[in-house]
Amino acid sequence: MNQLQDTAEKIRTMEIRGAGRIASAAATAIHDYVKNLDAETIQEFDDKVQKAAKILVNTRPTAVSLPNAVWMSVKHSKTNVDDAREEIINNANRFIKQADYALENIGKIGSKRIQDGDVIMTHCNSHAALSAITTAFEQGKNISVITTESRPRKQGLLNIKHLNDYNIPTTYIVDSAVRSCMKNVDKVIVGADAISVNGALINKIGTSQLALAAHESRVNLLVAAETYKFSPSTIQGEMIEIEDRPTDEVINPDELRDLPYVEVKNPAFDVTPAEYIDLIITDAGVIPPSMAYFIIKEYLGWELGDID
Numbered sequence: 001m002n003q004l005q006d007t008a009e010k011i012r013t014m015e016i017r018g019a020g021r022i023a024s025a026a027a028t029a030i031h032d033y034v035k036n037l038d039a040e041t042i043q044e045f046d047d048k049v050q051k052a053a054k055i056l057v058n059t060r061p062t063a064v065s066l067p068n069a070v071w072m073s074v075k076h077s078k079t080n081v082d083d084a085r086e087e088i089i090n091n092a093n094r095f096i097k098q099a100d101y102a103l104e105n106i107g108k109i110g111s112k113r114i115q116d117g118d119v120i121m122t123h124c125n126s127h128a129a130l131s132a133i134t135t136a137f138e139q140g141k142n143i144s145v146i147t148t149e150s151r152p153r154k155q156g157l158l159n160i161k162h163l164n165d166y167n168i169p170t171t172y173i174v175d176s177a178v179r180s181c182m183k184n185v186d187k188v189i190v191g192a193d194a195i196s197v198n199g200a201l202i203n204k205i206g207t208s209q210l211a212l213a214a215h216e217s218r219v220n221l222l223v224a225a226e227t228y229k230f231s232p233s234t235i236q237g238e239m240i241e242i243e244d245r246p247t248d249e250v251i252n253p254d255e256l257r258d259l260p261y262v263e264v265k266n267p268a269f270d271v272t273p274a275e276y277i278d279l280i281i282t283d284a285g286v287i288p289p290s291m292a293y294f295i296i297k298e299y300l301g302w303e304l305g306d307i308d
């Protein structure tokens with residue numbers, strides 16, 4: 001359990017971050033936990049696994065990749081401990097493998113949407129969006145990237161290091177420069193923390209402003225999202241919770257000491273409605289946002305009535 005708690009803490013503090021990365025880290029934690037789990041009965045085993053699953057799921061509330069990875073891993077159909085253990089280990093291994101494959105496939109599929117000469121704007125640090133961009137560059141397309149800083153945690157710094165390693169010309173801008181720079185952009189590509197059944201995108205705070213600016217300038221907005229980032233529970237109208245992160249990520253508490261009337265807010269994500277999204281690049285192919293239900297039904301295996 002210590003190791004699992006350690007992974008949970010790393011996800012909570014964002015030492016491990018990115019919707020895809022936290023999902024694979026959680027599946028790995030379940031795999032390792034179950035491998036050596038002591039339990040006399042299947043009931044005891046299931047209770048312990050459910051408890052461990054909840055610890056992981058409760059670390060960050062918005063990225064649906066996390067509960068999808070955990071519940072896909074721990075679901076089993078066995079009645080004895082050893083068989084259940086084996087099934088969960090296989091499930092977790094399968095998830096981790098498919099997540100790697102999905103990222104690679106998004107690169108291949110997404111790169112087809114990128115043309116020679118494109119200037120691409122991106123926001124926050126999405127491994128899925130970067131997979132499409134770097135794959136297109138490796139195919140010989142002469143592209144460049146504008147990346148936002150992505151306050152407060154400045155994930156844009158991860159982008160510039162990654163893109164520089166690929167020798168991709170990259171411009172780093174503050175978040176408030178998005179609209180002003182949009183006139184030079186051919187397409188926007190961002191990642192996803194979650195996609196709801198109505199095709200709305202939940203992604204890093206600021207994405208919806210970027211989408212508005214793109215819409216105004218008639219620049220296409222593409223979302224790179226693995227199928228496991230679609231949210232089954234939204235079929236029944238459940239809202240995706242937006243994570244409020246600690247305010248010391250935004251401002252040093254010392255600066256607030258003598259300002260009793262000031263409140264700081266740090267919502268980590270926002271919602272971009274489907275009408276601002278042109279395409280979603282998934283590992284299963286490119287879809288319009290209106291096809292989100294199809295992905296949930298066909299690839300996550302969840303149907304109406306499945307959800308308690």
Ligand SMILES: O=P(O)(O)OC[C@H]1O[C@H](OP(=O)(O)O)[C@H](O)[C@@H]1O
Nearest residue numbers: 017018019020126127128191192204
């Ligand atoms: O899964 P990949 O494509 O890497 O990232 C998807 C999204 O996850 C990140 O969340 P955070 O930085 O962990 O809050 C960003 O919002 C990013 O767009």
